[in-house]
Each structure stands twice: as C-alpha cells, then as structure tokens.
Amino acid sequence: MSATDTHNEGASSGSLISFKYLAISIALSVISMGIVIYITYTPGVLNHLAPKRLPGLFIAIGVMLLKVYFSAAKLRYLADKEIGWMACFRVALTWDFASAVTPSTIGGAPVATYAMTREGIRLGKSSAIVLYGVLLDQFWYALAVPILLLAGFYYQVLPPEIGFVGNLTMVLIYTGLLLYGGFLTYGLMVNPSSMKKVVNWIFKWPFLNRYSTRMSAEAENLEGYSYELRKKPLKFFMKAFFFSTMSWLCRVALPVIVILSLLPGPEVLLVLRSLAMNLAFLIIPTPGGSGGVEGLFAIFLGPLIDRTSFVGLAVFAWRIITYYISIGLGIIATAWYVNHKVAEAKGASKEISNEREAQ
Template sequence: MSTDTIHTSKPQNFISKKYLVLSISLSVATMAGVIWYTYTPGVLDHLALKRLPGLGIAVVVSFLRVWFSAAKIRFLSEKTIGWFASFRIMLAWDFTSAVTPSTIGGAPMATYAMTKEGLKLGSATAIILYGVLLDQIWFATAIPILLIAGAFYEVVPPEIGLVGEASMVLLYIGLLSYASLLAYGVLVNPAAIKKVVLVIFRLPFLRKYKDKVAEEAENLEVYAHQLKEKPPSFLLKAFFLSTMSWVCRIALATIVVLSLLPAPEVLSVLRSLAMNLAFLVVPTPGGSGGVEGLFVLFQGPLIARQSFIGLAVFLWRIISYYITIALGMMATTWYINRSVVENSNSDD
C-alpha cells in the first residue's frame, strides 16, 4: 500500500469484516476443540481460590503492555502526541493487527492514525519504522537468551519434533537478518530506505504515486536522520519501553497458568518467549487458531492437570486478545467517526 493511499484512505479501508469474522471464528473454534478434548467433569472443583487473584494481575499486566506501547509512541513523537492520542493509536494498531493477516499487520492503520493526530506522513512512517526496529532489536536480544537457556531447559518442547526445531532455527535466523537490515537502514544509512522506496514505486502499477511518495520519502529520510542523531540515552529509553511491553506480553501466559496450578516458572517464561516469537509467522488474521495451538504445545505439558489446559487457553485469550479487540474497536471507531465528520465538512 502506498503512503499516498494511507494518507487519503478512510480508516475502515484497513479493516476487513471477512478477516474479523475469520479471526474470531478460528480462535473460538480452536479453543472449543481444546476444551472438548481436555475437559473432564468436576475440573473446576480443583481450582485453588488462593491462586485466582493471579487472573486480576494478568489483566493489570495486559493493560501495562498497552501503556508501555503507547508510551513508546509518545516518546518517539517527542511528546507531540498526547497520552490519549497515543493510547488511541496503540489500541487501533492492536485491533487491526488482531483482525488482519500477519503479512499486513496494523502498521497502515497506525500510520493513518498518527496523521490524524497531527503528524506529517513522513514522520509517522519513520516512527513506525523506528518502533519496528526496537521490536527487532528486542527479538535479536531474546534469541541468544533462548539459545543459552536451551542448554539447561527444554525451551522448545520435544513434541514439535525435528521439523519444528528446524522451523524455530530458521525463524531465529530470519529475525536476526531482518533486524540487521532494518538497523542499517534506520540507524546507519537512512538514505537507503528512501532509495528502496523509490525503486519500489517505479513499478508500473505504482508509478502514479511516485511524485507523492518521493516527497514523503524525503520527509522520512529527514526524520530518520533526526532519530539517528539522537543521543544513546534516547535509544535506550525507547528500547526500555519496547522491552517492557514485550516483557508484559510474555509474562501474561505464565501468570495465567500459575493462576490455575503450580508450574515450573522459569521454563514457562522461556517457553512463552519462544512461542511469542513463533506467533510472528502464523499467517492467519491475528494469528487466530495458530496461537492457541502453540499455547497448548508450549505451555500444555507444564500444566499438571490436562483438564486445565482448555481453561488456561480460554482465560489467556480472553485477557490478551478479546479485551484488545473490544478496546481497539472503540479506538478504531473513533477514527472512523472522525473521518466521516471531516468528509461531511469538506463536502459542505
């Protein structure tokens, strides 16, 4: 999608009802299947009431993840975006990521939202790129942790077999390669990003957007240079906010599991980290269907009572996914209503 298209599109153009229905249907169907195969009558009698407050902690941690992500957006915009706007952008980004294939993601919606909050398109695009870079740096940091921990713990469940282990290795290599290229483009040679963008928009079906894209690519390069010239403390603080967001995301699965039954805490956290990396390549909208399966594969063997696996998946997805969809839908609706008002005013 061109930057010109992002600038002029309506926010609802980034959302597909088909993908929304597919995402929720796959999630519900997978959870129902897991519950069907693992549930045994009377399982709820084994719940330890003293552990259930952990679910409240899980909800708080889920909101903290959103807060850290919003804080990162506000920080990268050098506080030109207010707190409420940062939360709206982040929730709309989460929502569109949850209901679109992983190859599309929520970046177009986040870029659009930033322009509606007053940022220039080039600056918004650069912030998205910088935010993605911070995530990639986090992945590049997490991978050695998993590799070292693998010498002491079964981080990758033996149930996934040789093909699964090979897939995880390829995923690690891919993430490290992408992080290196993105770091070079954003931190070392911002002009390279501009050149790549201009080359892409020389393609026949994109050529009509070339002039507009050239202007925005110039803005992107200027802002990328500004970010590049920031002191190391700027990068470190932004990386801290990005890291805390991911720590909250990773801790969530372990907190839910421990809210039901005792489990090996360190191994659960390590497996949560590994499965969150695996989520990145699940091709379905929002990863629905695949992420539930990966949760069962990575966390299921750590849950002492098999009949609790379905309950754990259900609670985890409610807290990490369905709450996000509800809040994100509200934020996205705000942008849709604003777009409608602006269009009606322009027609008058």
C-alpha cells in the same frame, strides 16, 4: 489535501481492516479454543480451582493494560511528544486491534502509520516512527534469541513434542528475525537514503506511479527523520528500548500469570517457553494468528500444566484477556478515527456547498 484525497487515504487505510478479516480471526479463535477444550476437558475440572489463585487473573488484566501503556509511551517518546497521551493510547490500541484482525504477514504497522497521520503527524515521520518502533522490537528479538539458546543448555526450552521439523522452524525464525533486524538497522540507522531509494523504486511501478510524486516527498521526510534519529543521544535509544522491552515482557508474562492463576507450575521454564512461543507466533499467517496461537499455547505450555484438563481453561482465559479485550478496546479506538473522519467529510462537503452557493 483535498476532500477526494482524504477519502482515498481513508479508504486505503480502512481496507487493511475488514469485516472479513475480523470474522475469520474470531471464528478461527473460537474453533481452535473449542478443539483444545474438547480434547483436554474432564468433567468436574472447575471443582479443582483454587479460589486463592484466581485473583491472579485480574493481575493478568492489569499486565495487559500495562503493555498498552508501554506501547503508547514508546510512540509518544519517539514522536518527541508531539501528540498527547490520549492520542498515543488510541494509536497503540488501534495498532493492537489491527494486529489482531489482519494476517500476521501484514501486521498492524500500516494501520498504525495511518492512525498517527490522523493525529496530525506527517506521513513520512509517522512511517519512520512506526518503522523505528518495529526496529526496537527487532533489537528485543535479537536479545531474546541468545537468551533462549543459552537457556537451552539447562532447560527444555523447546517442547520435544514439536520434533525435528519444529526445531528447524524455530531456527529459521531466529535466523529470519536477526536478518530482518539487520536490514532495518542498516536502512534506518546506517544508510537512511537506501530507504528512500527503495520507496522511490516501488512507486515507479505502473499501478503505483500516480502516487510517486507524493510518496517521493514523504520518502524525503522519512529520510530526514531517520537522520534526526541518528543524532539522538544514547539515552534516547535506551529509554525507547526500555519501553519496547517492557511491552514485550508484559506480553511474555501474560500466559505465565494466567497459568499460575489456575495452579502451580515451573515458573522459570514457563517464562522461557512463553518467550519461545511468542517468537513462533510471528510466522502464523492467519488474521491475528488465530487458530495457530491457541495450538502453540497447548504445545509449548500445555505439557507444563499438571492437570491436562486445565489446558483448555488456560487457553480460554489467556485469549479472553489478550485477544478479545484487545479487540473490544481496539474497536473503541478505531471508531474514534471513523467518527472523526465522517465529521471531517461532512465539514468538507458543507464548505464545498457554501463555496458553490457563494458563486
């Protein structure tokens, strides 16, 4: 790959994370948290905190780090341990960071694919690993949906405050997740050649045609790795699914732990509401879901908090742990790729200069 190609690749990947998205995401988060706190705040609320419960917030931080660990373990396992633990942690943190500052409709998968190529894995294989990771998440959704439907016979899983429109939206979300999971399963596990055909068709368009040769080769790699995955034993899939499931269970547990760190609550219903809420997060189009996830937290979990004045405090603590800490760690991980890129560019420039001097 030439220095120009490398620069173009970095530019294209870097454009997925912009200062604009980051600023919008943080601004929406601050504004929405401010609104929730303003609506629910009662003077003297901090006097009602139970000191013996507050250590639970440190447990929440530990669970957040566990979520990163399971995400990194899943990536390393799917990559057949071709990259080390530090590389996997960098990719996982970069993926979380990208998800936090890009529109939910884009997600962090494209940036995660780029990060894996920077760790030395071919683009085709990186794409397949990321897609397979997403597929495992879809399997988790497919498992979560019937759990919520069955639990709905015994618990008020969906808050009555969302009304008919909210219930219809959740049904559409469940249906969409199952359909998308079916599409990925077919493309990766049943007929991998169909994925190659889709990629080749996309890059026949005039404005993408110049990349067609390279992407056709990468589509071959994607197809090849997909066939490799099909040959893996059941144990491989079960272990990978375990990592994916544990990561999502950590995500679901975090708001529950935060709330129980402030005051008692109905544990089972909190878990079910948190699961339903996390599925609803997937359709919020704003960067990182900011502005929407805070509102959904108040709608889904707020009614289960005995003291209304604690709702804003719970939202604040939850977002600090799951969002702002994630952004901080993600910036550190992403900075590594940026610095590595700059060092490579300087090395390439120096090599070109030496070649010119030799001529």
